[in-house]
Amino acid sequence: MNIQVIITIIDFLLWLIIAVNVMYVLFFALASHLPKKTHLPSAILRPFGSKRADLERRHQTSDISHQPSFLVLIPAYHEDAVIINTVKSFLQQDYPKDLYQLCVISDHMEATTNEQLAALPITLLQPTFENSSKAKALQYAIFSISHQPSTIYDYVVILDADNIVAPDFLSRLSQIARPDIAIQCHRTAKNANNDIAALDGLSEEINNSIFRRGHNRIGMSSALIGSGMCFAYRWFKGNVTKLNTAVEDRELETLLMKQGIHIYYAENIHVLDEKVCNSENFQRQRLRWMTGQVQALFLMLPYIPKATITGNINYIDKTIQQTLIPRSILLVLTPILCIIATLTSYIIHHTSFLFPLKWWLLLLLLFTALYISIPTKQHNGMLIKNAVTLPNLVYRMLGNLLHIRPKNKEFIHTTHNT
Template identity: 40%
Template sequence: MVEQIFNIGHNWLEKQEYIFQLVDAIIFLFFFIFVLYLFVFAFNSTRKAPYTFPKASKKYRYAILFPAYMEDEVIIDSVRSFLNQDYPRDLYEIIVISNMMSDQTNLQLQNLNVKVIKMNEQKSFKVRALREAVKYMESQSLYYDNIVILDADNVVKPDYLDKINDAFYCGCSAIQTHRIAKNRDTNTAVLDAVSEEINNSIFRKGHTRLGFSSGLSGSGMAFEYDIFKDIIQNINDIGEDKYMERRLLLQNIYIEYLENVYTFDEKVRKNKEFYNQRQRWLSTQFSNLFSGLTELPSAIFKGYWDYCDKIFQWMMPPRILLLGFITLLAVFLTIVNFTLALKWWGLLVLLGITLSIAIPDYLVDRKLKKAILCLPFLFILMFLNLFRLKGGKNKHMHTKHSNSNENSH
């Protein structure tokens, strides 16, 4: 009897051990696929560009859109920065969609020979401003070949429009420029700058090196006017860049990445701003994922692999959660079962190598080493955001911008 009880107990423990190992293997497989995906594109981001765009023999006409909600502090400098373009001034028009900004700011903009579209919405979303711009251009019978979208804090170099024009002349229809941090004045801003460049390496540069479309970033984007006008009409209030990606890729329109055309962008400085910004991003990512899954079978049937790749991207957890969970699982299994932990430590090393490849050398400095200490806290904030997804995509969260004298590049 005792022996039977012992055998039953022994078999039960073996069964529990088997289930534990099976669950561990399944979870590891998912994490391994995600990390391997990141590694492949990060590794290919180191490859030299297979082509360059020759100088265009034709100059197109552009509308430069600056949606600006309560951005009195930065919009004037951003517009002045753009007015330094080498491009012929009569071939581009700057249009500021001014919402809740002072009459003084609007007058200053008009004195700079800028068109100002006034809005007065307490809760204004970027996509509403863009739709208002299209409505204005259509009502005024203004003709443009292409559209450039910038945030109110963005500044650019004098050759910005010239290089974009070269790409359009060579047949591009949708373009993402290289967004780069213009400030690294807090630990959060440093990590946000690093995150942006990792995105550039993996989801833009690495993707285009392998023939896939670049991801969009929300600003520093350029489109053929007719394509932009058609897409912007049906976008939800939040997450316009992700929706635009979906519509472009479903039409099999390739998104080019111009890695040598810089859009300097202000990074969030405070943990609270990071927390709210990432909540909005996560919410829109999962919203677009669930909406996009319905069109996945059709995309597979048509061979639209860019679209399939995008849906897979949106299935992946953010990198900071990936890094945090793999670390926690590796530590936990080291205590429980060291043999099972070895593969997790190996995966953590692979993820570390991937991120090292994706981070440009200029960002690896004393500031980054100091900022890394904040990663555990930011991991907690991102983890908490997983419980705040509902309604996040419809919340109005304005990130306040300010002028910064620091330029990181």
């Protein structure tokens, strides 16, 4: 086998890998522009215990005028800089005060911060974990609250310590919440104070289009994103004990998909989220996400045969997502491969440009997919300005590949500003 054949085979295999990623992104980017469904989906509820029929019966015969109650959980690990502002902002909800309970799980925060929180009309829990994680905080909260007398809620809402929501957040959630679905709200940037924060916010909106809105528009489940999530209280109480990694949102997705529970993307209910402002925080955050992606893949693969036999498309799709190359890496890697293919074509084939043509076509499709995934209001000159920051951030993400430890359950914390 001569060198030309070897290069051709390697070129085709690389192209095929990138093409699968680009086609996935392009398909759901296009799907995100389909008309919004006017009704919530009918989900298959598989459950927690033997009370499925009872839960469905209660839902079908429930009084539509009933206002549900909410348990709002905010895990806060070293979040002294933002937690007070977040709590005070949330307490401005226009929802009846007796129908929601705000609970902050204060993990390794300063005594002065805890004193300020204790003075507010909230439930303050102060666990002492040797190895902290968001999953442990959620488990601790549910265990503590479920053992209090007369504490029965309809739904659990999970927010991050830096999240800010509108005063009608719970009111709007109450209008769409159902026991047989989970809800992911529209998390969006609350700051764009430098190029890194702006790029982080832009990346989140692209993911919202592809992995949330695009999926829902064709009847598939949205992806979860870690905060701005709402679950049936009984379901969450029965499943939170199963969380075992530092990426609890992916574990929750897995549990929901196994049980046939649909994740609805509430794109008009916004949750403002602080974006990282420096490259070190960006690198730590992406390391957590990339590690979680590998952990989730290993977690989900054993169930794939059963999902295939039972036709669990959402579970199969969520597993495929764990194999995808991050969009920012794809955006930098594809042009590099285009240039390499072009140079190789010139050296090996002399004047033939047919060899790299498929690469440039792929790059065009990738740019198209990402562009149509960006909200129209962000189609401006800032796109090019923010893109200048991308190569350095991708370099840091590639460096993370050397530090991914699939069995590592340590929580990787990113700090927030005031």
